[in-house]
Amino acid sequence: MPTRSVPAALGDEPALFTEHHPRPRDHVRLLVRTSGANVDDACSFAFLQFLRYQPDREHVYGWLLRTATREAIKLDQRARRTAPLPVGGDDDRGAQPVDERACPELQFELLAARQAVAAAGMTDRERRIVGLHAAGLTYTEVAKVTGDSERTVERQLLRGRRKLRAARIRHGG
Numbered sequence: 212m213p214t215r216s217v218p219a220a221l222g223d224e225p226a227l228f229t230e231h232h233p234r235p236r237d238h239v240r241l242l243v244r245t246s247g248a249n250v251d252d253a254c255s256f257a258f259l260q261f262l263r264y265q266p267d268r269e270h271v272y273g274w275l276l277r278t279a280t281r282e283a284i285k286l287d288q289r290a291r292r293t294a295p296l297p298v299g300g301d302d303d304r305g306a307q308p309v310d311e312r313a314c315p316e317l318q319f320e321l322l323a324a325r326q327a328v329a330a331a332g333m334t335d336r337e338r339r340i341v342g343l344h345a346a347g348l349t350y351t352e353v354a355k356v357t358g359d360s361e362r363t364v365e366r367q368l369l370r371g372r373r374k375l376r377a378a379r380i381r382h383g384g
Contacts, residue, residue: 224262231272232258235279242280245287253283292358331378337371340364 236254243250257279266274328338343353350368354361 223268227261227268227271228258231275234272235275238276239279239283243283243287245283246290249283249286249290250279253279253286256282288358327375327378330382331371331374333371333374337367337374340367341371341375344368 235257236250239250239253240247243253254275257275260278261271261275328341333341340353340357340359343356344350344364348356350361350364353359353364357364359367
């Protein structure tokens with residue numbers, strides 16, 4: 212396997228960092244709607260890549276901005292895939308957390324559901340998607356919340372339901 216040679220540092224990196232450090236951060240914030248932590252991580256990543264690949268010095272800022280923007284988009288997509296569901300916000304149609312202690316029947320139902328899911332051996336992703344669908348979200352809404360495609364949501368639901376059915380048959384239910 213051929214090895215890629217790493218360009219040697221030219222010695223102007225500290226000056227370029229000082230000159231360009233705050234600018235990409237401000238512009239990436241305008242270009243990508245994501246958290247400040249994602250923007251900071253993306254800009255740091257861009258400077259590390261700059262040190263690694265030593266691009267043309269004539270277009271340093273454009274290169275840094277493009278690299279940081281792409282990384283910020285990737286980080287934002289990754290964060291959206293694992294983001295928790297909103298509770299009590301504007302976009303959850305007024306859903307409020309349920310206090311299962313107020314109703315003993317509900318507590319027993321939740322306990323039975325937890326046991327069924329545990330017995331089914333579903334993956335975290337399957338559990339999350341089945342739970343969202345059971346909460347009343349459509350395939351499109353589940354896809355939007357998880358960042359998956361509708362086809363992926365459909366496949367995960369099918370697998371999760373199949374595992375739940377098999378667990379119910381195994382346990383005589």
